[in-house]
Amino acid sequence: xxxxxxxxxxxxxxxxxxxxxxxxxxxxxxxxxxxxxxxxxxxxxxxxxxxxxxxxxxxxxxxxxxxxxxxxxxxxxxxxxxxxxxxxxxxxxxxxxxxxxxxxxxxxxxxxxxxxxxxxxxxxxxxxxxxxxxxxxxxxxxxxxxxxxxxxxxxxxxxxxxxxxxxxxxxxxxxxxxxxxxxxxxxxxxxxxxxxxxxxxxxxxxxxxxxxxxxxxxxxxxxxxxxxxxxxxxxxxxxxxxxxxxxxxxxxxxxxx
Numbered sequence: 001x002x003x004x005x006x007x008x009x010x011x012x013x014x015x016x017x018x019x020x021x022x023x024x025x026x027x028x029x030x031x032x033x034x035x036x037x038x039x040x041x042x043x044x045x046x047x048x049x050x051x052x053x054x055x056x057x058x059x060x061x062x063x064x065x066x067x068x069x070x071x072x073x074x075x076x077x078x079x080x081x082x083x084x085x086x087x088x089x090x091x092x093x094x095x096x097x098x099x100x101x102x103x104x105x106x107x108x109x110x111x112x113x114x115x116x117x118x119x120x121x122x123x124x125x126x127x128x129x130x131x132x133x134x135x136x137x138x139x140x141x142x143x144x145x146x147x148x149x150x151x152x153x154x155x156x157x158x159x160x161x162x163x164x165x166x167x168x169x170x171x172x173x174x175x176x177x178x179x180x181x182x183x184x185x186x187x188x189x190x191x192x193x194x195x196x197x198x199x200x201x202x203x204x205x206x207x208x209x210x211x212x213x214x215x216x217x218x219x220x221x222x223x224x225x226x227x228x229x230x231x232x233x234x235x236x237x238x239x240x241x242x243x244x245x246x247x248x249x250x251x252x253x254x255x256x257x
Contacts, residue, residue, distance in 0.1 A: 028073065029089075036073070161183045176230075
């Protein structure tokens with residue numbers, strides 16, 4: 001795997017049973033998108049040598065689910081990072097300007113990254129709350145009446161939410177999943193506000209029928225065997241931008257005829 005360093009986060013220390021552990025996150029990017037690299041314990045020394053803009057080659061690496069419906073990169077015990085002098089990967093400035101094409105729901109394909117303009121037409125009334133590790137953000141499990149993270153041992157977890165429902169853009173509909181901050185953006189609340197109304201959460205929402213611009217990835221839900229849209233970012237519609245987008249598309253079509 002070759003990529004460009006987009007951002008390097010400062011290493012954090014945490015308690016793991018009777019030991020002190022460390023974790024450092026690095027954002028990698030190429031022409032297809034970005035992904036998080038997590039470096040653990042002695043591997044964090046590698047992060048100290050990395051700077052945004054560097055091109056690198058990863059070896060002995062693997063991917064795993066990140067608890068947000070996506071994936072992250074880890075280094076194996078024999079893995080490492082080689083800094084490259086030359087690379088064909090675009091510079092950070094061009095990576096940041098990369099636009100994800102807007103698509104209709106009817107044309108979505110598994111594995112694609114897309115932008116969608118759609119309305120939320122249904123929310124599934126399921127248990128929305130779950131606990132995560134305050135250090136790595138991964139879901140924690142209850143063992144012996146204590147919450148345990150597989151990476152960081154016993155922790156005092158943070159509460160967060162996940163919402164799922166159906167979005168429709170007129171060409172079709174698809175199940176959509178909103179994790180954490182994106183779930184909060186969808187309903188226009190923060191986690192403290194949600195916790196205050198947890199017993200009547202779905203009775204206090206006024207979001208059905210509202211349109212949003214959503215960015216995300218299409219995956220196949222293994223349980224139901226159908227496609228779903230995992231939202232990576234969501235924003236309310238800016239009518240001025242939408243009008244300008246339509247005008248630009250019309251102008252482009254006229255000029256190319």
